[in-house]
Amino acid sequence: MATRRTYGSYNDGCASAHALDLIGERWALMVVRELLLGPKRFVDLHHDIPGIGPGVLSRRLQDLEESGVVVRRTLPRPADVAVYDLTDWGRGLEDVNAALSRWAVRSPRLPLHADMSPDTLVLAMRAHARPAPAGEPPRRIALRLTDSRDTGREPVGYLATVSPAGTSITKDPAPGEVDALAEASTRDWKALVIGNARIDDEAVVVTGDAAAVRALLHATALPNGD
Secondary structure, eight states: OOOOOOTTOOOOOOHHHHHHHHHOSTTHHHHHHHHTTSOBOHHHHHHHSTTOOHHHHHHHHHHHHHTTSEEEEEOOTTTOOEEEEEOHHHHTHHHHHHHHHHHHTTOTTOOTTSOOOHHHHHHHHHHTOOOOOTTOOOEEEEEEEEOTTOTTSOOEEEEEEEETTEEEEEEOSOOOSOSEEEEEEHHHHHHHHTSSOOOOTTTEEEEEOHHHHHHHHHHHOOGGGO
């Protein structure tokens, strides 16, 4: 007698099919994506994933917790708030997210004009990051992005390091000493990273070495922006 197939499962011994059992439900991978750069509160996740209802978000988080991808914890004082975070195993999904980004950027139907959250835009940059050309000096750039979908929210801070050894970008609200600071909305920064725009002084405010900001864009622009 055949094994009864449970709802939502492919009942397939292939590991990739099992992966889809874990993260293949609608919204699941987007929830994971929004946690790749660090933990978030439920309200922040709900804001950063437009279109998802609170009930669906609760179910996806519960499913991901039960699968061992996400963990719910409380930040230490003085924050003392409940957040959702990825487990060490869950953080391995950034490679999956990056591979999907590199594949889908070739799509003729890529929604180039759709908005993105600050974290999503930075993850796209990380997915396509390349080392600086040989002989270039290492540079540190602070990046502050304001969500174009809600300009009333505080900007999100990141630290980028660009050198011939590689390019990295991490979430860092206070990056310390840097070569340059770039401040922009997600819409304007996306136009530089994904579109063909050039730096516009009215759209992107650069403090410090503008060459460092250009080096960051050169190292992280998606193929459509080359």
